[in-house]
Structure formats: structure tokens, C-alpha cells
Amino acid sequence: MFDHNRAGTAYAFTAFTAILPGHEEAVRERIESLPRGPESPLARLDTLHYSRLQIFDELVYQGPPQKKRDRLKSSYLVFTASLDGDLDPFLDAIADRLPAEADGWWGHCVAYPGAANREAFKRWLKHNQVPNALFSSMYSTESVQAVRSALALRERVLEFATAAQGLEPAELQRRFHTELAGLV
């Protein structure tokens, strides 16, 4: 059966978790204070391509006038991730590598069992998982590690090409063999 959450070897995980009444500001502050880039706790997940934590306060409607406006019963913390392989090892990795941080943001949500209780933690996230209507992955067949090493290779080749510009053929060949040996 077609899996809407999968594109190639990449998997997309989305969970909507209801925020406890009165905890909206606390979870917002928690998310905003997270370090970005390599310092982000999410950077400890080596199968994670891309992730986003955001808060849905209300439904925004931009169409023609409606008789009845849909409203959320509470604010939601929305976690999305695009990852390599399967969901289970990914959720295990969250519990292993960033339990305190995960408790920090999901702890403000309804019925959160805590990362220490691993099976309950995974069950809770899967219970709140929603299927993705449309998932496309920039790297649907390449792992995070493969993308990283391809980028590093690109840098080396570019550096070589820039430095070797204008060399005589013999010298160019010599430097190619010494500097890029084993790469190509």
C-alpha cells in the first residue's frame, strides 16, 4: 500500500500534541530559547534531515465568508521531521539523546508520559501522529551522512578546481593525483 509518509528511503513524521491549558506561553518560551544550528538538541539526531517545532494557536481562514468558523479546542505543539529509514529507531534516538529537551517541550502537552518511560513515550507520539497529505524530500534516496559527505566532496573538488585554474596540463595532472587521490 502506498505510504504517504514515505518518499524513497526518507520518512516524514508529523505529530500534533495538544498543549495543556495555560501552558502556551511556557512552551513558546521553551522553543524560542532552544539553541539553533549545530548547537540545537535536534542536531544530535544523525538520521534527521530537517525538523520543525511550531505552535498552532488557531486556524487561519482566508476564503469567502463562512457561517461557522472552525476553532481549535486548544493550542497544539506541532513537530515535523524528515528522517532516514524507519520511525521506531528515530523515536528511540530522541529518547536516548535528548530526553531532557523532549520533556522540556512535550512536558507542556496533554497526557505526556515522559521520555524515561520509553515505550509509553513512543506510543504517545504515534498516537498523536497524523499522516502527511503530501511529502516530498529533497534527498529521498540519500541518507543524512551521504549528503554530508557529498557536500564535503563538493567543497574539496571546488577548492581544487579554483586553485588549479590555469595550470599546465602536466602540473594539473600531478596535483590532481596527489590532492584528489582516492576520491574519484
Next chain:
Amino acid sequence: MDGLKQRLGRPPALPRREREPEAVDLADIQGNVLRGYTYPCAAYIFLRVDDVERAKALLARMLPRITTGEPWDGAEPALAIQLAFTYEGLRRLGVPDETLATFPEEFRQGMASRADILGDRGPSAPESWEEGLGTGEAHALVTVWAVDDDHLDEIREELRTVGAAAGATTVVNETRAKALASGSDHFGFYDGISQPAVAGTGVKGRPGDGRPDGKGNWRDVATGEFLLGYVDEDAGLPAAPAAPFDRNGTFMVYRKLAMDVAAFRSFVEEAGRRYSGGPELLAAKIVGRWPDGTPLALSPDAPDPELAADPGRTNDFSYRDDPIGLKCPVGAHIRRVNPRDADGFFDGELTKRHRIIRRGRSYGEPLPAGVTEDDGLERGLVFVCFNADLWRQFETIQSFWVEEGDTLGIGKDRDFLIGCPNGGGGKLTIPGNPPFFLSPQQRFVTTRGGEYLFQPSITALRVLATAER
């Protein structure tokens, strides 16, 4: 009036745009948002508000002289005056806290605190800026445009003496700008060709000015991308501060950019010797146009004076047939700052919300032709632009398209002409067989100072001048 028209110095290659019925309240907006003045002389005068009540009296006195967007119909005034305020300026003038809080964060923070994402590092860092800029002292910017320096001197003297005598304001920074006779910038390139065509303004856009419609034609960019209170490209009203600042006003970017002409010329001369196309083509590849304005996208091998002189053609081009940049490099300056319908931008769907109206002007005397030794004189461009959203428009262009290359598929390369050099690295790839790598990147442009401003409607100016504290 004929004599005056001549002195306005409109370049022959850029005749006036045609008029059409307008949907914008031209009498309530300040004139330079939708109209590019061709006055040769301009002064950018930053004022500090010393005494609020007196400053408001000065503002009330200036009000009738602020140039609006109404058509001149042949009666061009000898000078034009525009007025804009920094966040600190609005606060000093007594705008209530609850109104101030409705202004966007980047405006409240100011340009200096955005230095990191704007690439204002090293010699461009705010610590090295000119006195009075980026320090919270600049409260209002009076821009005066005139047919000659005498007219400028007059109004400037008035501002200084009246402002100071009444203890109302003090001039904290000032730059005199003057269009170069050639119509070019200091690097020698014809400037100001491309501007977004704005819907509803009563001015017909030239081909290439609007946004690509995906079918090979152009359509006007929605009014709300540049003026608050009008529908934008997202078909809603742009986010705007509270009344009276919610309509007919716009956000203004002021950046004084020093240009190292000697460094640019020497670099082009030196690297041009190693480049098979020679120095002229090399410089054109960095910019994306030949010095006369001919776009590389239309004429990649040589400038085409006939094309450059035809306003119907000189901006009418696309990057769709040149995905890897064989004609115009992906990293060329004009392709970066307005990628049009380039690969990855979905027929312009992803560029249409990142356009700006540019109103820059050169300052300083030109370095004589052929000279490659620095004469130690200060010269450059007063970069001014208008947009409805500083972050989505100006800052996105500057931080993602100029100071980074990832969105364009060229890694961490920065704009080779105006970008901030990246340590010892940085390069421009000129695609070809073989490609040519320009490296390392040098600094040709240094930020001397800047401010984010809000240019209110005439209505809002009146409220500012009269409101009780």
C-alpha cells in the same frame, strides 16, 4: 519650464513612463515611493529631535512642502522634500507605546542590530559607521532633491538654523549625493534600469519591470508589496502598524555604501588577463549587464548600444533559457538580487514577494577614467529602497541572495560585487567550458552606515505634527 526639464537630467535612454488611470491615493503618499526623481542633486539629512514640541512645530511648518505623489503635469517643482522616521524618532515624537508595539520587530530593532544577517561585518560593522547612524541618535531623515546645489543649500541652511535656533532638532548626519553625468554608478555601470512595475499607480510599467506571468509576459506587482493598505501579492492586505500608519506609508531602507573603485578596476584588470573573455566581459559577468546596461541575458558576447537604448527591450529578459548561467552567471549581481523566473523560482512565483523599489543616488566625485590607484576620496552609492515588509523584501534579498548562495544553488558563494568577503575564501563561478573561478573574493563595497525608517502618509505626518503627547 523647458530649461528646468533639461536640468532634471533624465537620461535619453529612459524616457518617462506612460500614464494610465491610478487606483492609489497619490495625494496622500510621499512622492518618491512611486516616482523616481531625476533631479541631479540630493541631500540626506538625519535629524535628532531635541525638543518634542518644537520639533512638532517644525514638522507642521514643513508639512505643506512635503512632495506628494500627485502628478506634476509639466510643472516640476525646483525641489522635492520627503520625510521619514526611525523607530526611535517615532517614539520621541510621542507615538503611544501601544501603537509603537504594532511596528514589526526588525524596524524596532533598527538596521545596526541586524548587522549580522545583512553582512555588515569587519569594516562594514556598525562600530565603524559614520557618526549619528546606528546609534539611536538619528530620529528623522529629511531627503531633499533639487535641480542644483544652490536650492539644496537654501533648504539645508533653513533646516539647520530654524531647527537649531528653536532648539528643536540637530543635524546628526548628512550626505550630499549627485548623479554622475554618465548616468552610471562609480563602477561604471548604467544603474537604475530595473524597477518593479507597481499596479494601480497610474504609471505603465516597461517590459521586464513587473513579475513574470509564466507565459512569457509580465504583469504589474501588486500595490501592497510597496504601500501599506493595499492588496499585496498574497491577495490580502500586508501586515501593517496601527492607524494612522496603516495606509499609504511604507518602510524605507537607507544604506550608505562606499565603493572602492580603484580596487574594483585593478581586480578586473588583473583577473581579466587570466580570463579568456578579457576584462570587459569579466566585469559584465560580475554585474550581469554590460556598462551601457545591455543585459548579458540578451547579449552575452558584446554590448548592444541599440538594445541598451531601447527601454522596451533593455529590461525585457528571462533566465529560463539559461539555467546554469552560461550567458549570465547565477551568481551575477543583477541575477542574484532579482532572479526573475530562474530555475527553482517557479516562473517567478518565488520572487514576486521579494521585490523592492530602489531610489539610490551616487555620492562623491568619480575616479577619473582609467585610474587604478586609489585617490583616497570617498565615493559610493546612497542606497535607498521602499518595501512593505523589511524582512520579507529587503532583508531576504540581502541575507539570502546577496550574503549566501544556497537558495540559488551556488553553495556559500556571496555576491561578488557587493557581498562581504568570507575570510580568505569566496568566489564567483563563471560557467563555461571550462568554467572560470574568480577567487578569492575582495571587498569592493563597505557600509558606512544605515537606518531602517518608516515613511508615513501625508495624513500620518499631520497626526504626528499635531497629536497631543
